[in-house]
Amino acid sequence: MPKRVYTCPASQGGPPAVAPSRAVANFLIALEGQLMSLYPLVPKPGFERYTITVGWNPHQTLFCTVIDFEFDYDAETDSPADYVEIGRSEQILDPGVIVATVEPYAVIPDDLIERLEIDMIEHHVYRRDSANRG
Numbered sequence: 001m002p003k004r005v006y007t008c009p010a011s012q013g014g015p016p017a018v019a020p021s022r023a024v025a026n027f028l029i030a031l032e033g034q035l036m037s038l039y040p041l042v043p044k045p046g047f048e049r050y051t052i053t054v055g056w057n058p059h060q061t062l063f064c065t066v067i068d069f070e071f072d073y074d075a076e077t078d079s080p081a082d083y084v085e086i087g088r089s090e091q092i093l094d095p096g097v098i099v100a101t102v103e104p105y106a107v108i109p110d111d112l113i114e115r116l117e118i119d120m121i122e123h124h125v126y127r128r129d130s131a132n133r134g
Contacts, residue, residue, distance in 0.1 A: 035123065036055055036056060036057040037055040037056045037115075037116075037119040038053055038054075038055040039053065039054050039055055039112065039115065040052070040053050041053065041054065041102060041105075041106035041107065041108070041109075041112075042106060042107045043105060043106055043107075044104075044105060044106060044107055047105045047106070049068050049069070049070040049071070050066055050067065050068050050082070050105055050106075051065070051066075051067050051068075051069060052064075052065070052066050052067075052102055052105050052106040053065050054098050054099075054102060054112070054116065055116075055119070056116060056119035056120055056123060057087070060091065060123070061087045061090070061091045061092050061093070062087050062092040062093065062094075062095060062097070062098045062116055062120070063085075063086065063087025063088060063092065063098070064084065064085070064086055064087060064098045064101050064102050065084065065085045066082060066083065066084035066085075066101075066102060066105050066106075067083055067084075067085075068081045068082055068083070082105075084101060084102070084105075086098070086101055093120070095112070095113040095116040095117055095120075096113065098116065099112060099113060
């Protein structure tokens with residue numbers, strides 16, 4: 001599974017070296033030159049339409065997204081599209097939570113938890129003491 005590391009185009013003077021999926025395109029705009037890891041996962045049979053990504057972002061949280069970009073709201077009115085996203089508005093520091101979230105949709109590489117843990121170590125978490133918050 002290749003690791004993709006993106007930087008914001010503004011910091012590089014151009015687009016990222018590897019084009020991101022649509023699932024993360026808007027997220028990249030907010031990065032402002034900081035590094036993030038991103039791992040695209042292979043969908044399980046029956047979920048081939050889904051874009052599934054996990055990673056570590058510069059705001060010190062793990063994240064994952066599961067998005068069906070091919071869902072047709074006009075043709076498929078009986079059920080809503082599956083859309084899963086965690087780690088955007090809450091801090092996730094347990095790689096097991098990320099894996100459990102995407103496991104119904106994606107083939108999970110054996111080393112995914114280890115890769116996410118390494119990303120967390122390389123770009124460690126800054127934890128503020130709640131007593132010092134103003």
